[in-house]
Amino acid sequence: MMPPRRLLAAVAVALLIGTSAACGDKASGFAADGRLDVVTAFYPLRFLGERIGGDAVAVTDLTKPGAEPHDVELYPRQVGEISDAGLVLYLKGFQPAVDQAVAQEATGRALDAGSVVELLAADAHEDEHGHEPGEHEHAEGGTDPHVWLDPVRFAAVADRLAERLAQADPARADAYRARAAALHAQLDALDAEFATRLRTCERREFITSHTAFRYLADRYGLTEVGITGVSPESEPSPRHLVHVAEQARATGATTIFFETLVSPKVADTIAREVGARTAVLDPLEGITEPGADYFSVMRGNLSALTAALECTS
Known part of the structure; x- marks a missing residue:
């Protein structure tokens, strides 16, 4: 419904x-x-x-x-x-x-x-995030x-x-295709940066307030543990909060990530429970910093991940 x-x-x-x-x-x-x-x-x-x-x-x-x-x-x-x-x-x-x-x-x-x-x-x-059985978070x-x-x-x-x-x-078809080819090359370079820097890390799991990073995790061999689901408005159940805290302890997580457009309250709660810090991982659903763009935010995310996961590449 x-x-x-x-x-x-x-x-x-x-x-x-x-x-x-x-x-x-x-x-x-x-x-x-x-x-x-x-x-x-x-x-x-x-x-x-x-x-x-x-x-x-x-x-x-x-x-x-x-x-x-x-x-x-x-x-x-x-x-x-x-x-x-x-x-x-x-x-x-x-x-x-x-x-x-x-x-x-x-x-x-x-x-x-x-x-x-x-x-x-x-x-x-x-159902672990507090949804009714059979209710999809995403309409499609x-x-x-x-x-x-x-x-x-x-x-x-x-x-x-x-x-x-x-x-x-x-x-203007040729101009559109030329600009797309240039952008594609930049995205290929960004992909190579992520692959190289995330190749060797102390941990492969990261914990987020909003399950928005599954594509990134899937691409680079990581595992995302989300406090809430795909929709940031979803409410995690007490059972799921306990599960996330257990995951954080089991993996030795030092960082609980929250995002820029949603309250960090739940992330703060988990962090205090397991003795971790909080940091921003931006799902890029909206830009909040003047002068920032897709590439600068993605590289900021990469730096945050490599620090949290203690990557050595």
Whole structure:
């Protein structure tokens, strides 16, 4: 059953879509200055749109900087931006309000980043996080949406985006593909950095407040132990908190990670219980530091992991 907050958001978007649809024909998909209008759902997708689109696109992000994106709600203006866009880049199942608006307002003009790569399943032990049996944390069949935290998968999404931009704007197709190739090379280099620095570590398990790093762990042979599940709004059960504390002691964890957009209270509690410190591991769902970008945050995460896991490479 859809949580009440998401149900209300879905109803609101349905009303907004009805209003938008009554306003007239869709625009051409290009801004008055000739740039292609691209709408992105949240920060990592905005990053791709800006890097690959360059000065040929006008990017509008649906999630405000520093906002938690999972349950974003849309204003009428934003539904109109989706309707008018030349291309919408989103991740189906991550933001229900965006999914509904895209389905009704951007048919044939949207790219689902999750359709490009193989998605990992969400935590199979959802009942340990306080969920009712059978209730999925992620709307899309219990899959984990955080694909951007794996540079290899993220590079595949970048390549597909370049092709979709080229279809929408053939006159600048070569430029889109060239920028995507350059970004792909940078992501390959980042992947090599992670692989090298995480090759030899004292521990292979790390504990996070929000289970957002399974793609990163899967790529580099690590194991993530999450205090809450894929959704940061989920509440861990007392049994699961005991389990996490036991895992921390058993693995000799020195660090409990929390994230930038969610309260660190539960992470602090576990850390005090096992005598560990806390540190930030950023899931990159929104940028909070001026001047930061995907690469700087990912390298900050790498430094935090190598310190916590006592890596020697």
